Amino acid sequence: GWTPCMGRMSQNGNEQDQSLWRKLLGPRVPSLKTPEIVFYVIASIVHLSLLFTQTQPYASITKCFLAPSLSIWCFRHGTSRFLWIALVFCTIGDLFLELPQEHFFLPGMGSFLIAHTCFITVFVIAGAAKTLLKKAWIVLCYLILGGGLLAWAWSGLPILLRIGIPFYTLFLIGTASTSLAYSWVTGIGGGIFLSSDASILLSISHRIGPTIQLALIMPLYIIGIFLLATGYCFISYKRKSSDDQKEKLLSEQEQ
Numbered sequence: 001g002w003t004p005c006m007g008r009m010s011q012n013g014n015e016q017d018q019s020l021w022r023k024l025l026g027p028r029v030p031s032l033k034t035p036e037i038v039f040y041v042i043a044s045i046v047h048l049s050l051l052f053t054q055t056q057p058y059a060s061i062t063k064c065f066l067a068p069s070l071s072i073w074c075f076r077h078g079t080s081r082f083l084w085i086a087l088v089f090c091t092i093g094d095l096f097l098e099l100p101q102e103h104f105f106l107p108g109m110g111s112f113l114i115a116h117t118c119f120i121t122v123f124v125i126a127g128a129a130k131t132l133l134k135k136a137w138i139v140l141c142y143l144i145l146g147g148g149l150l151a152w153a154w155s156g157l158p159i160l161l162r163i164g165i166p167f168y169t170l171f172l173i174g175t176a177s178t179s180l181a182y183s184w185v186t187g188i189g190g191g192i193f194l195s196s197d198a199s200i201l202l203s204i205s206h207r208i209g210p211t212i213q214l215a216l217i218m219p220l221y222i223i224g225i226f227l228l229a230t231g232y233c234f235i236s237y238k239r240k241s242s243d244d245q246k247e248k249l250l251s252e253q254e255q
Contacts, residue, residue: 030233036073037230040066044222051218060098066222067091070229079233080125086118090225106160109168112197116171122232123178123186131181138180142173142194149198156205165201172197179228183235189227196220 047062071087074080089111096108132139146169157165176194180187199216202208208216 030077030230030237032230034073034076036069036076040069040073040226043069048218048222052214063098063218064091064094067094067225070225074229074233077233077237079236080122082118082121082125083229083232086115086122087225087229089115089118106164109164113168113171116168116175119175119190119228120171120178123175123182126182126232126236128178128181132177135181139173139177142176146170146173146194149201153201153205153207156207157201158204161204175228183231185231185235186228189224189229189231191224192220193224193228196224 043062043065047059047066050056050059050062067087067090071084071091074084074087093108093111093115096104096111150166150169154162172194176187176190179190196217199208199213199220203210203213203217
C-alpha cells in the first residue's frame with residue numbers, strides 16, 4: 001500500500017518543483033508586460049537623457065543596464081541560449097567602450113564580435129541560412145552597403161583599426177542578413193544595429209560630427225537590440241505554436 005502513495009508523493013513533489021521553476025523563469029508565452037521590459041524602457045529614457053545632457057559618469061553607468069535587462073527577459077522566456085548570451089556580450093562590449101582609455105576599444109569590438117557570432121547562430125539554427133540561399137540579394141545588398149561605408153571611412157581610420165574593422169563588418173553584415181532572412185521584425189532590428197555601428201565607424205573616421213553621432217548611435221542601438229531580442233522571441237513562439245497545432249491535427253487525422 002505504501003508504494004503507490006510514495007509514487008504519488010514523488011509525483012506531487014516533482015510537479016511542485018516544476019511549478020517553482022516555471023515561476024522563476026516566468027511565462028514561456030512572450031510578454032512585454034514584464035519588469036525587465038519596463039526597466040529597459042525606463043533605463044533607455046534615463047540613459048538618453050543623461051547622454052544628451054552629457055552627464056557623466058551616469059550616462060555610461062546607465063548604458064550598461066540596457067542589454068542585461070533584455071538578456072534576463074530572453075532567459076526567463078526560455079528562448080535560444082545564444083540570444084541571451086549575445087546580449088551578455090553586448091553588455092561586456094558596452095562596458096569596455098565606456099572605459100576612458102582608448103586601448104579598451106579593441107576588447108569592446110571583440111566582445112561585440114562574439115555577440116554577433118551568437119546572433120548569427122540564433123538565426124541560422126532557425127533556418128535563415130536556407131532562406132539566404134534563395135534570397136542571396138540580401139547578403140549582396142548589405143555587402144555593397146558595408147563596402148561603401150568602409151571606402152568612405154577608410155582614409156580617416158587609425159592604422160590599427162584598419163585591420164579589425166573590415167573583419168568585424170562581415171559579422172555585422174551576417175547579423176543583419178540572417179535576421180532579415182528570419183523575419184522582417186528582426187531584420188529591421190539587425191539593420192538598425194548595423195546603422196548604429198556604421199555611425200560609430202563614421203564618427204571614428206571624422207565623417208560625421210559629435211551632434212549627429214550623439215543623435216544616432218545610442219538611439220539606434222537601443223531600438224536595434226530590442227527588436228532583435230523581442231522579435232525573435234515572439235516569432236519563434238508563434239511558429240512553434242503553429243507547428244505544434246499542425247502536428248496535433250495530423251495526429252488526430254491518423255487516429
